Amino acid sequence: MAWLEITVHTTPDSIEDTAAFLTACGFEELLLEDQTQFEDFLEQNKAYWDYIDEELQQQLQGLCRIKLYLEETDEEALARLKALVESRGLPLTVQTLPETDWENSWQDNYPAVEVGQKLTVLPYWLKDTDQSGRIPVILDPGLTFGTGAHPSTQMVLEAMEALVKPGARCLDLGSGSGILSIAALRLGAEEAIGVDIDPKAEDIARENAAYNDLSAPAFTACTGDVTADKKLMDRLAATEYDLVFVNIVADVIIHLSPVLPHFLTERSTLICSGILDSRLDDVTAAIQRAGLTVTETKAKEDWRCIIAKK
DSSP: OOEEEEEEEOOTTTHHHHHHHHHHTTOOSOEEEEHHHHHHHHHHTGGGOSOOOHHHHHHHTTOEEEEEEEETTOHHHHHHHHHHHHHTTOOEEEEEEOOOOHHHHGGGGOOOEEETTTEEEEEGGGTTTOOSOSEEEEEOTTSSSOOSOSHHHHHHHHHHHHHOOTTOEEEEESOTTSHHHHHHHHTTOSEEEEEESSHHHHHHHHHHHHHTTOOTTTEEEEEOOTTTOHHHHHHHHTSOOSEEEEESOHHHHHHHGGGGGGGOOTTOEEEEEEEEGGGHHHHHHHHHHTTOEEEEEEEETTEEEEEEEO
């Protein structure tokens, strides 16, 4: 089936009104691309990430438009849409999209990723075709952050290859997809606990663990904020961990730093990643204020990974 991509060019002042007008006229599933709204969203949520895709920013530069899609054969809907848009004095462009398998084509964006010397991160639909001979970490990459493609995650995985010993116990704070816990167990750890403040992440991590034939008691996922929930912190701290992972962003690591010593013993290793080079000094200082010693700093592209001990 061939589709038409219709683009309505508008302005920041009228984009929401135009979108509401089109929705009221029966045209739903609209895609709004607006540089101003994108920048406002980043400003309001800057505490949750340090890195913004520069390519995406460039693509949105100066843009203010609404996109929607119609079947190529739906001439009546196209004619009605054109009339509605013209009544508001807005320009409109129509492009025929090539026929493709839209349902499955997104999977092309998630190839297998070889990390370090031992691991391969695989989307679940490739698990039966992998012939790399590496240790597979199988995920549904469309669900949440943590696919193995990002340098911050890769640095943790690479460090884990050397640090995970048979029988190790691991704690992953900000576990997302569960990739680090799953990889630790694949590398020989006995137990891994993943914690995230997003309740959806708990279900997603369990689902990804199941792709790897992992479940409790080897893998446990839970929801909570260890900085605000003392009962959760105490419950988790009752276990002695060999490795603690924190792969988030600089501001969150800094916020977590005061409680991290509760999860560490003299023989534990802390791995913090998701740190831009420009924030490395801030995170290092926070780690040191918490009474921890940075033993190594890894680098990949603009990202840094800190390894610390108590």
